[in-house]
């Protein structure tokens with residue numbers, strides 16, 4: 109038995125390929141780090157859903173479809189307003205996604221586009237409700253990533269900020285059979301519907317070992333505070349047997365290519381020198397100490413470490429880190445649901461019984 113199904117092939121996919129030892133991530137044949145720099149969110153979403161980058165006409169059709177789907181019905185805003193105070197934001201997003209796209213029919217590409225376009229609008233409305241602020245309707249002239257920032261703040265974002273966020277969102281769109289994508293495929297395999305698969309995936313992503321790390325990375329950076337305090341703080345955690353958030357990955361045993369690309373984007377945006385300097389120093393020190401305390405485990409910076417740095421530099425609140433991850437990953441989840449539904453066998457692994465048997 110392999111705990112956590114580590115190393116077990118549980119599905120075939122043509123959507124993405126990861127070589128964790130070489131630090132390679134490929135979306136439908138294209139290096140993710142390259143498409144993140146050269147293409148828009150909409151283009152890369154099209155790539156993951158269709159298998160090829162769009163031509164001009166296809167892109168403009170997708171942009172129009174997404175613009176339309178961003179105009180979510182009023183009842184979604186009302187639903188979010190009436191959900192109980194204290195309910196986790198991710199659970200609120202799951203509820204809204206399920207309400208937006210109900211039905212038991214076989215998952216469709218139109219639903220994938222609808223959920224992807226609506227998810228940032230939903231996340232922003234949930235965030236603003238938590239802040240006691242009214243929701244902001246999307247801006248007709250802005251693209252996916254810029255609209256997300258606009259519906260969060262009510263201000264048209266700086267180009268550099270929208271671009272940094274877009275790169276992050278592209279780099280976290282898809283990542284093979286991670287826990288939330290696996291959850292989505294398992295749900296799809298029962299011939300359940302698209303929104304159920306996506307809301308289940310949101311529940312899986314909510315856990316701190318999967319999508320919850322950036323918030324904890326920021327807490328870690330804030331607690332460390334200065335370059336001088338870095339080594340002592342990290343050493344104390346490791347001496348205590350604790351894990352350093354933003355380091356280690358189930359798949360990558362070398363540098364996570366998404367972390368490398370995001371570090372470049374962070375340097376380009378370069379808003380907050382203190383945080384960027386501190387993050388770079390913490391990264392270097394942590395990798396050295398992880399090799400000292402956990403030799404041979406191949407523990408390096410993961411995407412969440414630099415995601416935290418990017419989001420801090422564009423001023424996204426820490427509470428929005430995991431919801432933003434869900435906003436991006438909706439593309440990957442929906443692509444996998446479509447692939448699963450297209451050639452389906454229900455998932456039904458076995459468990460080894462370790463209890464007693466009474467006669």
Ligand code: ACO
Nearest residue numbers: 317318319321350351352353354355356357358405410412
């Ligand atoms: N800090 C300290 N030690 C670590 C860390 C870490 N961040 N990550 C792994 N280790 C150690 C473990 O304690 C273990 O040590 P042992 O051999 O002495 O028992 C060894 O490395 C292997 O650990 P596993 O949990 O088996 O490694 P796995 O590859 O399954 O873990 C995981 C991956 C869960 C991401 C882990 O590295 C971790 O907990 N990291 C911190 C949380 C985090 O950053 N999560 C975000 C992941 S990225 C994402 O979800 C998109």
